[in-house]
Amino acid sequence: MGKPIKIVLAGEGGQGVQSVAEILxxxxxxxxxxxxxxxxxGVEQRGGVSxxxxxxxxxxxxxxxxxxADIVIALSDRAVTRxxxxxxxxxxxxxxxxxxxxxxxxxxxxxxxxAIPAIEVSKKELHPRVFNVIxxxxxxxxxxxxxxxxxxxxIEKKLGYKFEKNPELREMNFKAMDRGAELVxxxx
Amino acid sequence: MPEKPxxxxxxMFVTGNEVVAWAALAAGAEIMYGYPITPQNEIMHxxxxxxxxxxxxxLQTEDELSAGFTTVGGVLxxxxxxxxxxxxxxxxxxxxxxxxxxxxxxxxxxVQQRGGPSTATVIYSQQEVTLTTLGGNGExxxxxxxxxxxxxxxxxxxxxxxxxxxYRFPTFVLGDGYQAKMxxxxxxxxxxxxxxxxxxxxxxxxxxxxxxxxxxxxxxxNTYNMEEExxxxxxxxxxxxxxxxxxxxxxxxxxxxxxxxxIISHGVVSRACKMAVRELREQGYKVGYFRPITLRPMxxxxxxxxxxxxxxxxxxxxxxxxxxxLVKEVIYGSTAEMxxxxxxxxxVTSEEVITxxxxxxx
Numbered sequence: 001m002g003k004p005i006k007i008v009l010a011g012e013g014g015q016g017v018q019s020v021a022e023i024l025x026x027x028x029x030x031x032x033x034x035x036x037x038x039x040x041x042g043v044e045q046r047g048g049v050s051x052x053x054x055x056x057x058x059x060x061x062x063x064x065x066x067x068x069a070d071i072v073i074a075l076s077d078r079a080v081t082r083x084x085x086x087x088x089x090x091x092x093x094x095x096x097x098x099x100x101x102x103x104x105x106x107x108x109x110x111x112x113x114x115a116i117p118a119i120e121v122s123k124k125e126l127h128p129r130v131f132n133v134i135x136x137x138x139x140x141x142x143x144x145x146x147x148x149x150x151x152x153x154x155i156e157k158k159l160g161y162k163f164e165k166n167p168e169l170r171e172m173n174f175k176a177m178d179r180g181a182e183l184v185x186x187x188x
Numbered sequence: 189m190p191e192k193p194x195x196x197x198x199x200m201f202v203t204g205n206e207v208v209a210w211a212a213l214a215a216g217a218e219i220m221y222g223y224p225i226t227p228q229n230e231i232m233h234x235x236x237x238x239x240x241x242x243x244x245x246x247l248q249t250e251d252e253l254s255a256g257f258t259t260v261g262g263v264l265x266x267x268x269x270x271x272x273x274x275x276x277x278x279x280x281x282x283x284x285x286x287x288x289x290x291x292x293x294x295x296x297x298x299v300q301q302r303g304g305p306s307t308a309t310v311i312y313s314q315q316e317v318t319l320t321t322l323g324g325n326g327e328x329x330x331x332x333x334x335x336x337x338x339x340x341x342x343x344x345x346x347x348x349x350x351x352x353x354x355y356r357f358p359t360f361v362l363g364d365g366y367q368a369k370m371x372x373x374x375x376x377x378x379x380x381x382x383x384x385x386x387x388x389x390x391x392x393x394x395x396x397x398x399x400x401x402x403x404x405x406x407x408x409x410n411t412y413n414m415e416e417e418x419x420x421x422x423x424x425x426x427x428x429x430x431x432x433x434x435x436x437x438x439x440x441x442x443x444x445x446x447x448x449x450x451i452i453s454h455g456v457v458s459r460a461c462k463m464a465v466r467e468l469r470e471q472g473y474k475v476g477y478f479r480p481i482t483l484r485p486m487x488x489x490x491x492x493x494x495x496x497x498x499x500x501x502x503x504x505x506x507x508x509x510x511x512x513x514l515v516k517e518v519i520y521g522s523t524a525e526m527x528x529x530x531x532x533x534x535x536v537t538s539e540e541v542i543t544x545x546x547x548x549x550x
Contacts (some may be wrong), residue, residue: 022371024373025201026201026306029199029201029373034284034372034373035201035371035372035373036370036372037370037371037372038366038369038370038371039369041226041227041310041311041369043514060337060372061459062459062460062462062463062538063456063457063459063460063463063535063536063537063538064366064456064459065366065535065537066537066538066539067537067539067540068539135382184505
């Protein structure tokens, strides 16, 4: 029985981790695969660490949350601290290389740790707004849970109405995704 | 005549709250009464967004007491009516639900459990089991379906209207914050296309004709002058409930026949237990899986049979023994050792269940 791939995405409210998880889940579902996505949510509307739990597999998914992830993506210092507990010996841990003062917080018992300059790339090469799409590209490259083209279709479905008005947005989003994948490819 | 909300079978990928709203639409619910509380808010959001097209209605009340009583009113008028709530809202709603029990009114209530006691968390728990099965000042004359998947949320929301109107007991769909907020796949369908006939509704009050002349007068009571009067009425209700219980009770089980240890759970936690049992079986552990789908009435016969064979029973729940108490009542006399994994107010993962079983088995 193939086990689902388990992903934890965490960042500051507004960094868009929930959108990334939702689009990936929808892309997998569109391909007829099984996906389960659950956001964490509390009484706070903003200001907290936002965590998304995503599982993608070929059979119905079990419990919505899990103890150990296959891949953890942490996009802020607090997110690193918050998600350390989901790391096991097989976990790939990805964090943004722009996060400062977290050397002591990084998990030590992982399979691999990748630092990717997603924030920097989004600011310098693209636009801060597509930061989370860069992350999506990185997740796709690191896990292979969904094909790049299917993820692009899912983005098209979600944001198509905006792309119609401004085709440059589409180009920027797709470029961001490819760039995210490159950042991971460069490391492995 | 507005078109049917769902035509044909449709694979969907949505949140549980959205599932409930669609299922109520598909079941032909005519009106929802509600007051906002997390994590069930989106049920009314989706409901109000969709209903103009289908000629259904919504009333937002001033609190859950009122939401419950207006649902009672809707049913008295013969409407397929429902409400949804959670946590402290569920507490308040017990008063009108008690009245519905007293008058045998088929109200449908969807509960998305959150942490307790009091405001606690808006996130998740299984701590509203006691309240939902046995709340109010009465005898728990109600039906409670505890769902585990989005498909079940859809299926049992539809079914709850039929159970309620067939047996005339308040009926609950007991979900939780995880089910409310997560997204997973399921099939939407029109009940009629699957051969599910909706039990017709009829009005308790305001019927045509002159009372006492053309028809018997309607006499709805939730108060009695003499204790014997109440006793007689309740004997009738309790007999009806006892008769209906075996027809209503549902459960899900596997690998219990040769199991030394059977894991008992309900709702979303049973997903973790199902995975755990499968994995433990692969590793050679003789474990089984038992899940009551109805928490009220409990699947007594099946549960007693199972408990008669197993040496150990492990009850797993996101509460401090609320399911455990219901189980113990049913299996009284069983010599199986009772074990537990209680995590009040937090989720249970399959890893934790596996660890607990290995700890027991040494």
